[in-house]
Amino acid sequence: MKQVKALVLRAAGINCDYESVHALELAGAAADRIHINRVIENTDLLKEYQILLFPGGFSYGDDVAAGKILANQIVHHLSEPLTQFLADGKLMLGICNGFQVLAKTGILPGFADDRAGNKSVTNLTEPAVSVIDNDSGKFEDRWAYLQSESEHCVFIKKGQRIYLPVAHGEGKVVTRDESVLSKLENEDHIAFRYVDADGKVGGFPVNPNGSFNSIAGLTDSTGRVLGLMPHPERFVRRTQHPHWTRLEGDSEADGMIIFNNAVEYVKKTL
Template sequence: MAVNVLLLRTAGTNCDRELAHAFTLAGATVEAIHINKLLADPAVLGKYQILGFPGGFSYGDDIASGKILANQLIHHLKAPLRQFIDDGKLAIGICNGFQVLVKSGILPGPMPQLTPEDWHPTTLTYNTCGSFQDRWVTCKSVSSKCAWLKPGQLLDLPVAHGEGRFVPRDAAVLEALKANDQIAFQYVNAKTGEATQEFPANPNGSVEAIAGICDVTGRVLGLMPHPERVSEAVNHPGYTRGNGAPHGLAMFSTAVAYVQEHAAVAV
């Protein structure tokens, strides 16, 4: 089965080509379109099985990172996007794309512990170090329900953000994320593999070292690190020393395989 991926672009998007390359290596067919086209014809979504929100600085990060694009989704595309997810399809937001998903309420999404009116229980805000962080980190996949990667895998991934600190509104929201198995990735100590609050292994001070979350279905994922920038071994900083690997590619291959497997079951 052909897996079709839609990448959503707008002013300031700058990681769409890397994301398209990663999905292509994973065997998918990729198309990138401007949000204006989707606003004009939301039915376009029906052609695709995976929706990607690339990184970058959408609308120059005006107001706050991802906020303007998030508002467009809330006010003009909320119903079609909800239908896309409810139809069993996948979505991913990386860095700025994660910020968009969180600030639009698509993530963490509907939770059994919250009312439908309580749609924005988490945010991504300024790094505790007070500066933009451009470095490599090690992340661990920790959710058993996430469709994008099996738990227990360690990934070396780059980060590049100034507003990447994940913060739940309160302890109750954090406990709900844990209970629902929605914490997908954590920043870890590269030597021990244990979650850490220590800088720079945790580059932004995220609560519980959270690097990414998924919705309750496990099919919608958002994360601050950039797996699409490590889709080939040559991208890894250890490549010239013989220990590089395409750590990010596994996520996209897993997602494509998930779509193919579930389509086969549906048939």
């Protein structure tokens, strides 16, 4: 196929759009920053892209709740185009605020039976998962280890452990009830868990926000949608690592794993 094209959606308060574009370009994609108003005006824009990225930041100041206003815009104006976007086999990635948006639209977790029963991928009225205030009651700015858990998420291979920065005040992943949490576990929706350097789950600060079952990221039933609270776009060069001078070998920055896998998937399948 021709060069992979990615759309980085922006709105007032988004502040990680340039970093996201840079990461996608390092992975070999052509990436454009486009305001959501332009996409609402012309939804055919989505047909030009194979990857849609919801970047981090504080969309609309998170004035109602983190990601809630942008989620409302998406549900009421872009539900059908995004349903078609996924039906066409394309990829969505939501980082930090973008993950909050995907959860509050209902795009994530995107249970298979829900997708089969509904024409739309979005379900704002009763989302199964939300992202709320950290247990610490404050903004957490630190690095965390993540263990990949999903067998089918195209962005990451199961068993990989990566190290990424977190920066959020509302990062605690919660579920509507215990049955939803069980479904996430049993149907392979957990893309990442917070772990320590040895791969073991634990309390704070290993789990920086108190997320249920140490959940750091989720995928949908297709494996083509990923949302995570840590920031892969902030670790795309070795020198961004807090101890980069002590790193051994010449391994690539962990954040690039996600972007490289996304671009390679598109090249092979679309």
